[in-house]
Amino acid sequence: MQAGLVRKTAALFLALALTGCTAAATASQKKTIVVGVKSDQPGLGLLENGAHRGFEVDAGTYIARRLGATRVTFKTVTSEDRERLLAAGTVDLVLASYSITAERSTKVTFGGPYYVAHQDIMVRKDEQGIRSVRDLAGRRMCQASGSVSSQRVTSGLGIATRLVPSPSYSECFKKLLADEVDAVSTGDLVLAGFATRARDRVRITNTPFTDERYGVGLRKGDIEGCEGVNKAITQMYQDGTAAHLLDKWFGASGLRLTTSVPEFEGCS
Known part of the structure; x- marks a missing residue:
């Protein structure tokens, strides 16, 4: 009798522990949601005067609110x-x-994408020798730490560039202006954000060669949160919020922006 009671008590504690873990891992059950954003990418996520600003900041706020958050905070x-x-x-x-x-999906669960960007190239405005990705052969291309964009050029397309390591794309942008690299290549929204700040000195070649499916990262296994994120993204496009935000942050860049709901990857 006593052994049976011990087993039932242990089972109850295990169930409570598992329930607690699930709640901790599910973004849709939280009233305060912390959104991770960049702090050095104009147009997407930039920290200025103590506040994060950009398309991903606004989109993150929208998604978190639709998940049920009463408070949304940001962390770089x-x-x-x-x-x-x-x-x-x-x-x-x-x-x-x-x-x-695929590699990142083994570590996190992705909602979305919330936008399908395209990898493109940014050069100095007076650069005439780089018109497409093939022209990067033998040229100095910035390699931002932790990004896969440079690998798509070198490993994916087999183009032998001269990679110049840099801690971030903001530093890549500075290197481009300082003539320390010949090109920066990554998603066109990232490039557009920087280009709007120096339109008289840089240009985007507008020769896209890959898709960049920007996803909402969640803790691995948070399927409930992922499904909620996808519903929020769908609503964001259907009610016109996405179109408004894209125009607000990138309309002046001249990029052709997509305002239809992206095709989701599926939560797994």
């Missing part, structure tokens, strides 16, 4: 620490030009 993430901060529960969602890849 980098391309190198996104997975770690999600796994630790430091952030609940990540919107940080986070391209969905």
Whole structure:
């Protein structure tokens, strides 16, 4: 009798523990949601005067509110620490030009994408020798730490560029202006944000060669949260919010922006 009671008590504690873990891992059950965003990408996520601003900040706020959050806060993430901060529960969602890849999907659960960008190239305005990705052969291309964009050029397309390591795309942009690299290549929304700040000095070649499916990163296994994110993204496009935000942050760049609901990857 006593042994049976012990077993039932142990089973109850185990159930409670599992319930607690699930609640901690599910963004849709939280009233305060912490969104991880970049702090150095104009137009997408930029920290200015103590506040984060940009398309991903606004989209992250919209999605978190639709998940049921009554309070939304932001934390700076980098391309190198996104997975770690999600796994630790430091952030609940990540919107940080986070391209969905098979390798990354083994570490996090992706909602979305919330936008399908296209990898393109930014050069100095007087650069006439780089018109497409093939022209990057032998040229100095910036390699931002933690990003997969340079690999798509070198490993994916087999183009032998001269990679110049840099901690971030903001530093890549500075190197481009300082003539320390010949090109920066990544998603066109990232490039557009920087280009709007120096339109007289840089230009985008407008020769896209890959898709960049920007996803919402969640803690691995948060399927409920992922499904809620996808519903929120659908609503964001259907009610016109996405079109408004894209025009607000990138309309002046001249990029052809997509305002239809992206095809989702599916939660797994």
